[in-house]
Amino acid sequence: MKYAVIGHPIDHSLSPVMHNANFESLGASSSYEALNIPEQQFHLIKDIISDKGLAGFNVTIPHKERIIPYLDEIDDQSKTVGAVNTVNIENGKWIGYNTDGIGYVTGLRQTYENLEEAKILIIGAGGASKGIANELQQFVKPKLTVANRTLSRFDNWHLDINKMSLAEAETSLANFDIVINTTPIGMKDNREVVISLDNLSSHTLVSDIVYIPFKTSILKLAEAKGNPIYNGLDMFVFQGAESFRIWSGQMPDINTMKQAVLKRL
Structure with missing residues (x-):
């Protein structure tokens, strides 16, 4: 079976490294590649995927919302978030899923004890933020707080959360046990x-949900203050593992997936 990740740009993605390591570990003859699809070519997505003969694919920036009109079905998480990062092709039908939220929270639950009682601030109001908030609020007792530069970004949110501006969040940081940055600020060379x-x-x-760089500016600053930090590597691995489970119905070799990414990093 053949799989891929689509996005633009895509050359930085470690998804092929991670998934191909998993296939090899499980003795599967499947393959996984990265497909760079600029926005102006996206209307050709059905032909591109068909020509590649893919059984499923991942979707990354900037196509997570753009893909939805091309799908036959989407799961409840995708409906809540308004974005899709995994597509399974079954008998010609394209079915969309969002595994970002479950990927991040699965890792966080293994890292942070007593997560159910934590007071959590999420920074940013994009698709990743909504997916993580939707997953967290299923079992975290205190109401989640989400901060964004512009409050109008919450107009299409239907989750029961506290909303505030970044300025308000800065003054009330002492009230939180966990602060999660879901914005792209800090990615790559952004300091x-x-x-x-x-x-x-x-x-x-x-x-920070980013894993490249391994420590973003906010993580370095927090570490310098003596605070515990947690990056996006586990989110990347667990969302990929969940994608594989959706495609194959099998359990992935999560340790091999993580080690392959760490080795490349």
């Missing part, structure tokens, strides 16, 4: 920090 950490409590876990 900005999305929010000031001056009011951060010493016990607060600071997390």
Whole structure:
């Protein structure tokens, strides 16, 4: 079986490294590649996927919302989030899923004890933020708080959360046990920090869903203050593992997937 990840740009993606390591570990003859599809070519997506003979594919920036009109069905998580990152092709039908939220939360639950009682601030109001919030609120007791630069971004949110501006979040940082950055600020060569950490409590876990670089600016700043940090590597691995399970119905070799990514990093 053949699989791929689609996005633009895509050359930085470690999805092929991770999935091909899993296939090899399981003795599967499947393959996985990265397909760069610029936005102006996206209307050809059905032909591109058909020509490649794919049984399924992942979707990354900037196509997670753009893919939805081309799908025959989407799961409940995708409906809530308004974005799809995994497509399974069954008997010619394209079925969309969103595994980002479950990927991040699966990793966080293994890292943070007593997560159910944590007071959590999520920074950013995009698709990843909504997916993580939707997954977290299923078992975290305190109401989640989500902060964004512009509050109008919450207009299409239907989750029961506290909403605030970044300025408000900065002044109330001491109230939170976990702070999660879901914005792209800090990716690659971007050295900005999305929010000031001056009011951060010493016990607060600071997390970023980015894994390249391994430590973004906000994680470096938090670490320098002595705070525990948590990056997006587990999210990347667990969302990929869930994609594989959807495609194949089999359990992946998660340790091999993670080690393959760490080796490349």
